[in-house]
Amino acid sequence: MNQVIEFIKSDRLKEKPDLESLGFGKHFTDHMFILDYNKVQGWHSPRIVPFEPLVLSPSAMVFHYGQAIFEGLKAYKTNDGRTLLFRPDKNIERLNxxxxxxxxxxxxxxLVLEAIxxxxxxERDWIPNKEGTSLYIRPFIIATEPYLGVRPASEYKFMIILSPVGAYYSGRQLVPVKIYxxxxxxxxxxxxxxxxxxxxxxxxSLYAQKKAEELGYDQVLWLDGKENKYVEEVGSMNIFFKINGEVYTPKLNGSILxxxxxxxxxxLxxxxxxPVHEERISIEDIFNAYKNGELEEVFGTGTAAVIxxxxxxxxxxxKMLLNNSETGEFSKKLxxxxxxxxxxxAEDKFGWTKEV
Structure with a gap:
């Protein structure tokens, strides 16, 4: 595909938010990317346009049958003024x-990478340069065909929006979270x-998340849907356990992102x-490791919070109190x-970053 991306500059640029109160996903930049799909033209008309509300039919299929997917990655400002993306190829693979x-x-x-x-x-001027901040990139696709029959849509929009962000957990960076x-x-x-x-x-996931918050917890750790005993993932991240000097994480089984x-x-x-083990891990095994003093650290991983x-x-x-409710050395090192x-x-020995 060799399509030229049109650029329509906004004539109403916004004031940049205060870096001390960015939060996560509250502010949005001046422009967004749009790509349309229909069966005749395929994916077509790539363009960067002013950030503005969408106009969709009330019968757009996304509202009724939930054909919607998304991704999340970030752009980072370096001390010497460069802009880096982190493994965007992997996000694009997962998008497809x-x-x-x-x-x-x-x-x-x-085309997706070029659009990003x-x-x-x-929007380079929107990338914050305060420690721990970044520009969050949200690509997503929605079904836009106006139709109420149950089948895959024949019209879609692929969009990318950007948001300058601080720490994911209400201004806290690398502070241990409580998991239900x-x-x-x-x-x-x-x-x-x-x-x-x-x-x-x-x-x-929202109902259980709401219940967890009412009990004073930050996130939900899900168990498998069949036997209700094997650890899967947390609402916004994958989960890892450090037991007796070795690292364990649930293996990908078709229900884990x-x-x-x-x-x-x-x-890393x-x-x-x-040693790293990707395997089925029961919550009872985790509790037994905790009782035996073998559970050294638990941490989640994800784009939003990193670790x-x-x-x-x-x-x-x-209640398993871990590492005196303090950040463990292994989590901190990661x-x-x-x-x-x-x-x-630091040196990128794995070739993970892409300069913009």
Missing amino acids: RSCERMCIPPIDPD VRLVEV VEDEYVRAVPGGVGHVKTSGNYAA SGITRDSVIQ VKDWGV SPVGELKWNEH YETITNIQYGK
């Missing part, structure tokens, strides 16, 4: 895997859509010579290593 599962036509990966790069170039283990509701099952980034997965940060952590830990150390796990009546690569402060 989500397309396949949700019956959405795939998009040329080169061009939009970030246009959900043993009543389930997020996904093998054969379903748990392994893709479709909007419905997140809608299905294949996280880019998860993959990066596995590569192997490079450090620490989230876990200070407490609540499972039924059991966070510093990955973020130093992302911000261009």
Whole structure:
């Protein structure tokens, strides 16, 4: 595909937000990218336009049957003024895997990458330079065909919007979170859509997330949907356990999202010579390791927070207080290593970053 991206400059530029109160996903830049699809033209008319509301028919199929997928990655400002993306090729690969599962036509990966790069170039002044901040990039696809029959849509929009962000957890960076283990509701099952980034997965998680917050917890750790005993993932991140000097994480089984940060952590830990195990892990095994004094650290991984150390796990009546509710040395090392690569402060021996 060789399409020229049109650029329509906004004539009403916004005031940049205060870097001390960015939060996550509250502010949006001046422009967005749009690409349309229909069966005759395929994906067509790539353009960068002013950020503005969409006009959609009330019968647009996304509203009724949930054909919607998304991705999340970031652009980082280095100390010497460069702009870096972190493993955008992996996000684009996963975007097209989500397309396949949700019956959405795939998009040329080169066009997606060009769109991300061009939009970030246009909005370069929006990339915050305060420690721990970045420009969040949200590509997504929605079904726009006006039709109420149940079938894959024949019209779609692929869009990219940008948001300058601070720490994911309300201004806190690398502060241990409290996790509630959900043993009543389930997020996904093998054969379903748990392994893709479709909007419905997140809608299905909200009730349990609300319950967890009411109990004083930050996130939900989901168990498998069949036996309700094997650890899967947290609402916004994959999960890792450090037990007796070795690292364990649930293996990808068709109901767990294949996280880019998860993959990066596995590569790093192997490079450090620490054994890594991707396998089925029961919550009872985790509790027994805790009782025996073998559970050294628990942490989550994801684009938004990078590394989230876990200070407490609540499972039924059991409360597991981890590492004195402080950030463990292993979690801290992972966070510093990955973020130093992302911000261009350390050697990128894996070739993960792409300069814009």
